[in-house]
Amino acid sequence: MKRLLKISLLLLVAFFISEAVFAQDDEDFDKEDPVEELAKEVNSLKPGLSRFLMRGYAHAGVEFLQNSATFVGGSFNPIFLWQQSKRLLFESELELELTETGTELGLDYADMSYFLNDYMTIRLGKFLLPFGTFGERLHPRWINRLPSNPLGFTHSGQVGPLSDLGVEIRGAFHMTRSAWINYSIYVVNGPRLNDGGDEPEEGGKLHYNNYIDNNKAKTFGGRIGILPLNNSSLEIGFSGQFGKVGSSDTKYEDVGSQLYALDLSYVTRLDFMKSMLDIKGQWNRVKVDQASYPNPEDAAQSYSFENVSDAYYAQLSIKPAFVDNSFFNKLEFVGRYSKLELPTEAVWGGEDTQITVGINYWLDFRTVIKFAYQTLDSNGTEDGHNSLAQGDAFLVHWSIGF
Amino acid sequence: MKSKKYIINLAFGITFASVLFVVGCSSSKDVAVAKSGAQLWGENCVRCHNAPSPTAFSDYQWETIGQHMRIRANLTAMETDKIVDFLKMAN
Numbered sequence: 436m437k438r439l440l441k442i443s444l445l446l447l448v449a450f451f452i453s454e455a456v457f458a459q460d461d462e463d464f465d466k467e468d469p470v471e472e473l474a475k476e477v478n479s480l481k482p483g484l485s486r487f488l489m490r491g492y493a494h495a496g497v498e499f500l501q502n503s504a505t506f507v508g509g510s511f512n513p514i515f516l517w518q519q520s521k522r523l524l525f526e527s528e529l530e531l532e533l534t535e536t537g538t539e540l541g542l543d544y545a546d547m548s549y550f551l552n553d554y555m556t557i558r559l560g561k562f563l564l565p566f567g568t569f570g571e572r573l574h575p576r577w578i579n580r581l582p583s584n585p586l587g588f589t590h591s592g593q594v595g596p597l598s599d600l601g602v603e604i605r606g607a608f609h610m611t612r613s614a615w616i617n618y619s620i621y622v623v624n625g626p627r628l629n630d631g632g633d634e635p636e637e638g639g640k641l642h643y644n645n646y647i648d649n650n651k652a653k654t655f656g657g658r659i660g661i662l663p664l665n666n667s668s669l670e671i672g673f674s675g676q677f678g679k680v681g682s683s684d685t686k687y688e689d690v691g692s693q694l695y696a697l698d699l700s701y702v703t704r705l706d707f708m709k710s711m712l713d714i715k716g717q718w719n720r721v722k723v724d725q726a727s728y729p730n731p732e733d734a735a736q737s738y739s740f741e742n743v744s745d746a747y748y749a750q751l752s753i754k755p756a757f758v759d760n761s762f763f764n765k766l767e768f769v770g771r772y773s774k775l776e777l778p779t780e781a782v783w784g785g786e787d788t789q790i791t792v793g794i795n796y797w798l799d800f801r802t803v804i805k806f807a808y809q810t811l812d813s814n815g816t817e818d819g820h821n822s823l824a825q826g827d828a829f830l831v832h833w834s835i836g837f
Numbered sequence: 838m839k840s841k842k843y844i845i846n847l848a849f850g851i852t853f854a855s856v857l858f859v860v861g862c863s864s865s866k867d868v869a870v871a872k873s874g875a876q877l878w879g880e881n882c883v884r885c886h887n888a889p890s891p892t893a894f895s896d897y898q899w900e901t902i903g904q905h906m907r908i909r910a911n912l913t914a915m916e917t918d919k920i921v922d923f924l925k926m927a928n
Contacts, residue, residue, distance in 0.1 A: 670884065
């Protein structure tokens with residue numbers, strides 16, 4: 436009996452010891468190499484091929500106009516980027532803006548890009564048009580060196596399209612060892628002609644936000660950009676857009692339009708001034724085939740005019756970014772000349788000239804405070820085609836890119 | 838008459854683009870190979886806005902921004918890849 440007790444006790448002890456040993460073994464088995472563990476953790480954080488990035492920009496400011504001083508802006512533009520794979524990107528930009536009556540939500544672009552090969556991309560949807568460069572590349576508030584847009588490059592008194600709905604093929608390739616070229620060809624809804632039926636004082640104007648097309652004919656366009664210098668500092672672009680603009684089943688059905696743009700960009704380092712020099716310019720010409728429109732002064736009569744509009748600007752900025760003084764190297768000096776020439780015989784015609792000079796203070800590469808003085812010389816029936824500031828103005832804006 | 842004009846314009850555009858495309862492809866590679874990612878970043882990322890600092894974004898963010906800018910700035914795949922690799926290394 437005593438022996439049996441002894442054996443059972445021994446067995447019990449053996450059991451506990453073995454339990455403890457095995458447990459230890461289990462623990463040893465679980466405890467991995469810390470490097471491997473870290474690698475595992477890092478691996479678990481690895482994003483898949485679907486990526487989402489939200490960026491955008493915002494601005495606000497104060498504007499002293501001829502008869503008023505007003506705080507403006509408080510607007511922001513969120514940009515949503517969905518990268519679905521190495522080949523597919525969806526990009527979209529909204530614009531949230533305060534208006535006189537409330538808050539307005541706009542859709543600047545929403546399009547899908549698919550990289551067909553190294554030199555060619557297809558885009559579908561609502562995209563910024565490569566008609567010149569201002570609309571596609573330079574309008575965001577943190578990129579535009581001045582608080583206002585050039586004349587004709589805003590939504591009111593607009594000469595030339597900024598965005599549209601359609602399909603585009605774009606890309607780039609090298610032509611020689613130093614020169615390269617970028618290209619874009621697209622088919623879109625195209626602008627709509629205001630035939631003056633409802634608004635006689637607008638007869639002959641083009642409206643660019645033509646989201647539901649007013650005719651069957653599509654509009655074709657494209658741009659070729661040439662970068663002839665080895666360091667890519669200079670780019671010269673030629674754009675054209677052609678299509679019918681009149682509504683189907685009206686006498687304007689066959690009225691066509693020919694739009695052209697010429698753009699230039701030169702960005703280089705000026706070593707002797709320890710500065711960056713940035714020159715930008717664009718010239719837009721919009722030509723609409725001859726047609727007659729109701730005369731606003733006498734509804735029974737019609738009138739006709741040579742329907743050609745021009746808008747152009749040239750801008751120069753110098754940023755002493757490489758001087759040692761940490762205040763001066765954040766400054767930038769900008770000047771811009773801009774002109775709008777609408778058909779003089781049209782009731783909405785006229786000529787505006789705007790000169791803007793400004794000083795910017797850059798907090799970092801995407802945050803800026805802009806001070807600008809702007810003069811407007813308006814000579815037309817419609818006073819001041821620029822929506823932003825009519826007459827002489829002093830503008831202070833801050834802008835931030837995210 | 839008018840539609841003839843558009844067809845001519847369109848045909849001109851497409852021919853022009855395709856000729857340039859064919860000419861271009863043959864010489865594209867050696868040029869991009871010659872330049873480093875840092876140099877391509879310095880030359881290309883200042884053309885529209887100030888050159889962004891590499892430290893502003895993470896590797897994964899740079900990959901998406903790289904695609905976005907490849908479209909916006911009409912860059913070739915090779916240039917984009919080199920610039921993104923440089924930004925990922927320097928951030």
